[in-house]
Amino acid sequence: MSKRQGRKARGAQETQRKVDYRNLRNPFPPLNAFTEDRIDAIHAASLDVLGRLGIKVLLPEARSLFETAGARVDGEMVYLPAALVEDSIAMAPKSILLKGGVPERDITLTLGSLIFQPGAGCPHATDLERGRRAGTLNDYLELTKLTHHFDALHMLPPLVEPQDVPMNVRHYAMMRGQLTLSDKVPFVFSRGTPQVQESFEMLKAFRGVTDTEFSQNAYCYTIINTNSPRQLDVPMAQGIIDFARAGQVSIITPFTLMGAMAPVTVAGALTLSHAEAMAAITLGQITNPGAPMTYGTFTSNVDMKSGAPAFGTPEQVKASLGAGQLARKLGLPWRCAAGSAANINDAQAAHETEISGWGAFLAGATVIIHSAGWLEGGLTISYEKLITDMDMVQTFAELCTATDADDDAIALTALAEVEPSGHFFGATHTMERYQTAFYDPVGMDWSNIGTWKERGSEDANTRATAIWKDILRDFVPPKHAPGKIADLDAYIAEKTALGGAPPES
């Protein structure tokens, strides 16, 4: 009964307040962690790392590309001259249009734009009703629906690993899920050329994109994690090359935990992360000058007592701010991350995602990944946390809107209308605006404790359970042209019969 009332209230409110969370621009000047001269010093040190210490590149084709471009190659080690790196980065586009299934889902990656993704890459999923389990295709599809539901989540990530689908056909299931359940920009794992090419084919056919259009615009993206420190493995290097050749987007993300895969200092970790990101961007640009790639970092620290990854730390905030300065030095759009190391969606989990989320937001990140649902440092995605974190994501979206301060907003007439110690509930100024004046939250319950107890004393997670179940129950996928799903299924059946495409590793 109370839940149903809650649902009705939510539905009713949606028709009253018009919001546009789709094309966000961060209105705040980015905050800095370092003076400009120290950013120059970090940049110079990163170039020194690439030129003098080198980076290990496991893919022969990548080494060959580097060598042809002027790098020194010695065994698997590649040493990059500073001029090659800087010239390559200068070729990377400063603004990238990523086309969705419909124009309203197009997004632009550029400094100043603000794009959110929920948690990505989790092996496990959890919710209050079914508990923590290895991720399944059903989880992946449900979480994709939840992602599609919220306009403030702009890209589809690989939320959870569908471990019940064999690796050689998993890319079919994931691309099918993304294309049929959403018109947002889809993700493709860089797990070898065959899977990547087949994913491109499915996307082009389903969304009616010609080869020419596909070569001229970006329609999907991959995430490239370097193997910090200073290594680029086979599938990652291959992914950079494949995506650059296809003109599709690589989001470069060294994952550098201070004290583990990176130096124990913020400046040291950023020096490493910056070097690796520049090396990866260089590979993409020498493969195909002008290929769409973003800069990125995911730098936090470990708990030095246990070695466990920690998120939402002050050091992560500082690293995010510093990374933003380095991104702006290069002029490139960049990704950053929120996230939590907590084991359940409690006050710690909310705290960590908020701290790291604000850090990324204030750093001027273009794409903030893991901004909703990410628990256990990414080992698990929580259905409930995805819901509760949306109030943070949507708050950032609301902060992107201008705050009226014209004479009408200043409201001298209302101030004259209400007597001293009176109230504004019934004032004309209030009545004209009350339905649309304020943010309408996803999961925040502001009822007083008496009402809250009458409704069953539901905590945030219990309410979130009702909310995600409502969304899934009422989910309506975007309309697709007739025959598209059947054609896609026929393609998948044919490829599956041929054995699929084993991943490279």
Next chain:
Amino acid sequence: MSKRQGRKARGAQETQRKVDYRNLRNPFPPLNAFTEDRIDAIHAASLDVLGRLGIKVLLPEARSLFETAGARVDGEMVYLPAALVEDSIAMAPKSILLKGGVPERDITLTLGSLIFQPGAGCPHATDLERGRRAGTLNDYLELTKLTHHFDALHMLPPLVEPQDVPMNVRHYAMMRGQLTLSDKVPFVFSRGTPQVQESFEMLKAFRGVTDTEFSQNAYCYTIINTNSPRQLDVPMAQGIIDFARAGQVSIITPFTLMGAMAPVTVAGALTLSHAEAMAAITLGQITNPGAPMTYGTFTSNVDMKSGAPAFGTPEQVKASLGAGQLARKLGLPWRCAAGSAANINDAQAAHETEISGWGAFLAGATVIIHSAGWLEGGLTISYEKLITDMDMVQTFAELCTATDADDDAIALTALAEVEPSGHFFGATHTMERYQTAFYDPVGMDWSNIGTWKERGSEDANTRATAIWKDILRDFVPPKHAPGKIADLDAYIAEKTALGGAPPES
């Protein structure tokens, strides 16, 4: 067993990492909500409110002071000329030294300094073991101990109302608690001149402050809430006068919920709040030019579906940013607030305190009140939430520290020492720094899920319970000169025998 290990780990860590959370300066440029011309327009509208609409002042002495200074008084309404307001504000000090019981507890209120208080003024207290109850003196004393424990909480607030102590003697019990349990700056309720004067007497005697010293420096503070809209009641006006005459600090705080006691728009609510704050500061300055007073605001919105107060909303963040601009226009230190409307310390509660806390931090607030423990829009203070929120407060404190980026921090030697795809756990650079490199959290648990389950699957609130109980168990009050407590008790016994001091209202 696990809790004891946790305690030991906490204790051990404290000896390793030196932090100074006592004298914080906010390193970030404040963020703005409005253009400067709109701030000017709000300021002008506020002056128009005071001059044309007026403010109702219930205390005859205050009306008399206003009239003598040049205001027009008509019945209980006072109309303030703009010049009087602006001249008065120009007399208010831009930097206020508040002296604690020892020099290390002195704080300076000025634009750029950053001072935290936990939740204040709650009628109820709650914790997992004893449940939600009307506040008692025992709760007040325990919560004062918890406040004293954390260096990042710089002032003692009236955390909870000790409802088991009669109003005519409550100020004795509260001042005794503050003085004996802490050497931080104490709070005095403005509940009439007799209670205020007796509180001053207890403070001076206990801390050995002469009348001359007391007249020359500030040693305590009060909070002045206007009765928005546009009213100043008897105890509040009396408090402004009493504190101004004594040279003690008034923190001015219109509490303006958009849509209820204030217009439904951010700009309208700020216009009202700004007008009321300026009127209150004017009263203090005409009473005693140069009296130490801060500007302040506490502006959030109500849920227009229910009329319930809401906190941690985007509108609250915008109001905080705008209020900071107005404070900087006046050049005065100012207070802002964090807080939550949630009924328990769950993900919603953490979200709301973090959103409003970041809003206040980024707005450049001098004093952030309700930054830990405040639930139900201030109806209840939670022991557990006080603990879990401290990781937010201490994160802000950590962000006030500079981030090293000298050559040693950039760590090229460490980057050269570790092979590609190796790790930095054992690197010399790491070993030299690992014990002190990272923030040591109060309540965040970064153990992996296996270890976490072995330790009992404790959520943040369960861990927080163990933490606050540990702090209370191990609490050692500051040392006091011999006889001070006995003298104070004798004073209180004498005054109590005479009937105490009934509050004014």
